[in-house]
Amino acid sequence: MGLKLNRNYRNLKDSYLFYGISQKVAAYRAAHPELPLYRLGIGDVSRPLCDAAIRAMHDAVENQAKAETFHGYTPECGLPAFRQAVAGYYGRRGVRLQPEEIFVSSGASDELGDILDLFDSASPALIIQPAYPAYVDASIIAGRKVSFLTGTPENDFLPMPGKDTEAELIYLCSPNNPTGAVYSLDQLQQWVDWANTRGAVILFDAAYEAFIEGDLPHSIYETKGAETCAIEICSFSKTAGFTGTRLGYTVIPKTLEREGMNLNAMWVRNRTTKTNGISYILQEGGIAVLTEEGLRQIRESIRVYKQNALVLMEALDTAGVRYWGGRNAPYIWMACPDGMKSWDFFDLLLKEIQVIGTPGEGFGACGEGFFRLSSFGNPEETRIAAERLRKLLMRG
Numbered sequence: 001m002g003l004k005l006n007r008n009y010r011n012l013k014d015s016y017l018f019y020g021i022s023q024k025v026a027a028y029r030a031a032h033p034e035l036p037l038y039r040l041g042i043g044d045v046s047r048p049l050c051d052a053a054i055r056a057m058h059d060a061v062e063n064q065a066k067a068e069t070f071h072g073y074t075p076e077c078g079l080p081a082f083r084q085a086v087a088g089y090y091g092r093r094g095v096r097l098q099p100e101e102i103f104v105s106s107g108a109s110d111e112l113g114d115i116l117d118l119f120d121s122a123s124p125a126l127i128i129q130p131a132y133p134a135y136v137d138a139s140i141i142a143g144r145k146v147s148f149l150t151g152t153p154e155n156d157f158l159p160m161p162g163k164d165t166e167a168e169l170i171y172l173c174s175p176n177n178p179t180g181a182v183y184s185l186d187q188l189q190q191w192v193d194w195a196n197t198r199g200a201v202i203l204f205d206a207a208y209e210a211f212i213e214g215d216l217p218h219s220i221y222e223t224k225g226a227e228t229c230a231i232e233i234c235s236f237s238k239t240a241g242f243t244g245t246r247l248g249y250t251v252i253p254k255t256l257e258r259e260g261m262n263l264n265a266m267w268v269r270n271r272t273t274k275t276n277g278i279s280y281i282l283q284e285g286g287i288a289v290l291t292e293e294g295l296r297q298i299r300e301s302i303r304v305y306k307q308n309a310l311v312l313m314e315a316l317d318t319a320g321v322r323y324w325g326g327r328n329a330p331y332i333w334m335a336c337p338d339g340m341k342s343w344d345f346f347d348l349l350l351k352e353i354q355v356i357g358t359p360g361e362g363f364g365a366c367g368e369g370f371f372r373l374s375s376f377g378n379p380e381e382t383r384i385a386a387e388r389l390r391k392l393l394m395r396g
């Protein structure tokens, strides 16, 4: 017989997006070492961790130095204080969760793939595109069929399920990467009702919830009935700058059951088998982020990113360019001018004004003709980049 590999890897398309960008940028830099580059392409944060998190992690490190305060393995599903802190965070918006419904993780990316362990690979996934590429690739690696619902300007990049929509597992991301679109409570309720009617399960990616302004839902559990059809995956990466520190959480309600099996209990079994917990030091940092003072401090960083987004949106407004997002998400999704293709627009920006963005085509075929700008950069660079962009776009 011989060893067989997971041949689903053969079905993956080359991940050209970020590799393609870095290749083009490296070539340009080699040819023009004297020119500064302005990065509006990154999905990574640039502001340091907040003081509350740093202090808590320092204290935790000190604790590890003394026998009396040393921590060995932490519970696989999370420190009780961490789970309680996350439950308290949801409670602020009136969402009541039990701490045992919250699982610590090392970030949303890990969970988006790992969570598929709960479902038979014969169950197809429905992905809203344009989308964060990991949904498609994790599903394909698991041998799952994927289908797509397409976000367009006509539906404000917020497609809804129709009578004919077929799916058993649905990825929803709100606020969305890359479009910045956010589902309203009424729209999320329609998704939840639809999922409950068919016995489908929604995987709700809330990685950008902290960027929401005003009265839009931060969590799918703000709807009625989500506790019987939804898993929520969230992260401290974009909320609190933990991209390089790695901490997140996943919510699986105890009332979520299918085929007589309880998904919360299955995930406890999964975590206790496949992990040995997440660093005590990081969880202490996460707990500190979720205190009153920690939340005040992370809002300050988010305010800086939002100011960057305003600067970019003003430039696009002045140039008369259509765009989406920017207000409830760190991303602005703009239409490429004159019907240009997104990689052509990427090349133009790099060559003419040394600004680096992200071609929409990398988020799915329906992203062609669009371009993502990120507000995660440094304010001064963002201001210069916005001014260059405005001038280029107005030149016609």
Ligand code: PLP
Residues within 6 Å of the ligand: 043, 106, 107, 108, 109, 110, 132, 173, 176, 177, 205, 207, 234, 235, 236, 237, 243, 247, 248
């Ligand atoms: N989900 C979305 C929509 C993202 O854009 C990202 C990262 O860019 C992630 C999840 C992954 O975040 P993490 O750093 O928690 O793995």
